[in-house]
Amino acid sequence: MELGPELEGESELEKRQLSVTIARIVQRLRGSPLHSELEQEARTSLHKSEVRIESLKEDLKEFLRKSGWEKKLQNAVYRELNVLPELGHPSAPPEHTKEGLMYIRRAQVNWEKRVLKSLNSMCTEMSIPLAKKRSADEQRELLHKWNEMGTDEPDLSHFRPVYAPKDFLEVLINLRNPNYNGGDPTGLHSSWGLINVPLPVKDLPELRELYTELGLNYEQLGIDDSLRISPEPFEIEYIRLGQKVLSEQDSAAAQQYIRQGCPTTLRADMWAIILNVNNELEDSLYYEQLKANVIQHDLLVDNLIYKDVKLTASNDDYYFVFEDYLYQVLLCFSRDALVLDHFNYSSASPPKSYIKGKLALEDYAVVYPPNGVVPFHGFAMYVAPLCFLYHEPSKLYKVFREMYVRFFFRLHNISSHSSGIVSLCLLFETLIQTYLPQLFYHLREIGAQPLRISFKWMVRAFSGYLATDQLLFLWDRILGYNSLEILAARMKIINISGWSPSSRLLAAAVFAYRAENLMEATSLAAAEAVLADLSTLQVMPLLQLFLFATLN
Known part of the structure; x- marks a missing residue:
C-alpha cells in the first residue's frame, strides 16, 4: 500500500x-x-x-x-x-516560536515598553538608581538580618507597584486583531465578553476529554478523603501507590499520579520529581551565590518586592509567617540570570537598561533586573503557598523557579498560548456565556462583567483567595495536566445555580446561595462582595460539578 x-x-x-x-x-x-x-x-x-x-x-x-x-x-x-x-x-522564523501572531507580538512589545517606562519614571521621580553597590556596612547589616528581614520596616511610602492586575486587564480588553471583522461563524465568541480576539478555546466536551481523571467515576483526593468515613481504603491505597511512585523517581509516572490529587505527606517530594528538582550540592551553592549578589548590590526592584510582600502575604492569615522566606526567595530570584532561558519560548522579551551616558547604544544595554522579570502587585503570592511544602531555602527556591518558568510567566504575558492569560480569559467568558447566559447577561447589565471580578484570581492562580489546602489540590492538577486551563474552568463554576439533584448537596447549596445573591446584585461592588471570600470553597467538588454533572 x-x-x-x-x-x-x-x-x-x-x-x-x-x-x-x-x-x-x-x-x-x-x-x-x-x-x-x-x-x-x-x-x-x-x-x-x-x-x-x-x-x-x-x-x-x-x-x-x-x-x-x-x-x-x-x-x-x-x-x-x-x-x-x-x-x-x-x-x-525564530520569532514565531515565541509567538505566531504578529498583532499579539506587537501588543506584548507595547506592554513591555509601558512597564519599563513606569519603572524608569519611578527611578527619575525619586532620584534613585536602578542599581548600586551596597556599602560594606550595608552588606554586613543585610547579612546579619537575612533570616529576620520581616522585622525590617523600610520607608516604602513613595514606592508604588509598577502595575496591578487591573492595569493588565485593561490592556487585554483593548487587544484586537486588525484582520478580524468581528464575525464568528462558530458562534463561540460573542460581543458580550470583554476579550475580543479570535483564539481557539476548548468547549465543555473537549475539557471533559482532557480532564478524564477528574470524572465522577474516579476517586479524588480533596473529595473522597474528606468524607472521613473510617477507615478510608481509597486514601490508604492511594498513599501506598504514591510511595511506590516516589521510589521509582519517574517524572512521567508522578505527573500522572497527581491528576487525582496528592497526599499531603507526599506532595513536596512528588512535585520535586515532576519538576525534576533534585536539590543537590550544586543547587545549594548556586543559591548561596545568588544570596551573595543580593548582599552586594541594591536594586530598585528590591523595594518593589518588599512593598509587594508587605501588601499581600504579610496581611494574609495563611502566609504572614513566611515573610522572611518570601524576601529571601524573591530577592534571589531577581538576580537569577538562568530565568532568562524561559524567554526563548515566552512571547515576552527581557527589559533592558543602558549604562549611564550610553542611552540607545545596544553594546551598552544590560538586562534589568538580571532575571528579566519586573515584579507586579501580587507577584509574591506565586511563592507563598510553596513555603508550606519546602523549608530548605535552596529547594524552595528551585521549585518556585521551575513553577515560574513552566507556568506562572504565562499569567502576566500577552500570548496566544492555550495556557496564556488571554486564552484563559476567553475560555472563561465563552464557558459562562454558553452555559449561564442569564447570569452573564445580568452581571453585564449592572456593570459587573464576570471577568472584572475573576481576573485577579486567575493572574495569581488563585493564591491568596482559596484556603491553602484547596489551593494545593488545584495546583496538583495544574502540574498533573501541565496546563493552566483548569483555572478558567475553575472560575466559571463559582456562579452556578442550577445543579441536578445527583450533585453533592453541600456544593449545590453553597453555589445556589451564591448565584441567588449574584442575581440580586445591582452593582459591581455588590457582585464583588458576594464573591469576596472564597476561603470556604472546596476545589474538587466544584471542578467535578462543572465538568461532569448535568445542568438543569
Missing part, C-alpha cells in the same frame, strides 16, 4: 519536527550540569569490571541504567518536553 501525497508530506513534516525537537533537547542538555556529571560517571565506569571493551556500548548503558543515571536522563528529557513550546513548521 502506498501513501497518498498529502499523507506522505504530513509524515515527512512530522519526522522533521521530531528531528528538530530531539536536536533542541540534546543541545539544551549538552550545556547542563547533568551532561557533565553523566560524562564523568561514564568515564569512571570504564574502570568497572562489568564494563568490557568488546561490548563497551551495551555494558556502559547497562551500568548507567543500574546506577540510576538512565532515570535521571529520562526525567531531564521529560522536563524539556514539558517546557519547550510545540514546534510550528521547521522553516518558520
